[in-house]
Amino acid sequence: MSRREPHLSSLLTGAGLIVFGVALLLDAVDAVDVSAGAIVPAVLALIGLALLGSGLRDRRR
């Protein structure tokens, strides 16, 4: 029986987007105040996650 591995880039980016989206949602309902100072690092982290996933995947191949 083989074990299927998840597509890392999609998994990591998806998880990051969920966290990011929840933060935006909380901002939209005024539960928190998301500032530009927080957005930029968060998006950078998101891009980093995608690249990390892609790199790990390539390395494994």
Place this chain on the structure above:
Amino acid sequence: MTTETTDSQPQREPAPPRRRLERSRDERVLAGVCGGIARHLGVDPVLVRIVVLATVVFGGFGVVAYAAAWLMVPEEGAEKPLLGGARPRQTAQVAIVLGISLAAVGLLGIWADAGFLFGGWPLVLVLFGAAVVWFVMERDRSQEPGTSGTPGAGSYAAASAAPGGGETVAGDAAAGGGGDDGEGTSLGDPGEPAPERRRGSFAVTAIAAGAVCVVVGVVGALDAADVVDLGWGGVAAVAVIATGAALVASSFFGGARALIPLGIVLALLLGGTAAAGVSFNGGIGERNVRVLDGDDLRGRYELGIGHMELDLRDIELAEGTTRVEADLDLGMIEVIADDGRFLDTGEPRDDGQASGGVDVKRTIVVGDGDRRLEIDAHVGVGVVAVSDHPSRNDDEWEWSSRRMPGNGPFAGVLR
């Protein structure tokens, strides 16, 4: 657990032929959709046309539905519909561009101006997303090889099981080797090199994107119907969450790589608008508000994109302090009052100064004696300008950017 499909599985019984919905060649006014539906249902075409016309007039749903049927229902005698006539990948690209365009138009409020249901765009998004999912699943079903996958694996299995023969998708085909096996495909001997097969395929991406559209459309419709109160920002956040969830789900079926840049761009745009306090709830255009009696002032003036002018010349303010909010997402707010009536322009300079940039907030006070009007002006991206209008002659009123006091990229002076 991996679902395996082997050649030894018994071939499935062919399903009985279904009565196919076709656009009529004989009973047509435009594209034969109504005629085809009537024939399919065994009713008079006129009856169908009346229903469709009614939906066009009341809410506009019929236009979208008719266009969708035109694209997706094959013409009588034809094997494939217009949307499926081209190669699947090209078709999907066209469909995605079309859908994004429709959604963009919807987001700009044009659907809403046309009186479409729920402001229009949620419906368009749901229809588009559902159409994409339906199209891909239908395509996979029709191209499913005789040795079908386990039904439970659904279209993902079919998607990864190389529909379209040996076609490889640029998506993840490069990840052909290694242990990243496709979903529901027959897995050869582990010792043998895995054949190049579709992984992270177009189908997975399309279904994930379609599901995102449906979720966002439904949430948008609920918001428009006031079932939930999220506003534009909340619905946009749901879009980001749905994209993330779709990506996570797709990762177990080979991934949806095309959604990754889309999700990041979406996050970037929405994050930027959230940081700037942009809500895009107020529509687009020019809004000129001229108030002469303080009692006629509303608590809040809102515009999405454009130019909002709050003209307070000759206003007779109510006693006490009146508070008003002026909120603009993108563009320019101008507050005009008679000479000498600005008590506070919200800026160090008070000579008719405009300040701009991102997330601009100014509290402007107009009045005299015990009659005051406090205007909380907010612009997401753009300019807030105040001016003691020197004259009621509009020809003498001119926007000038010759003086740049250094308060931001849009700073200048109204004179």
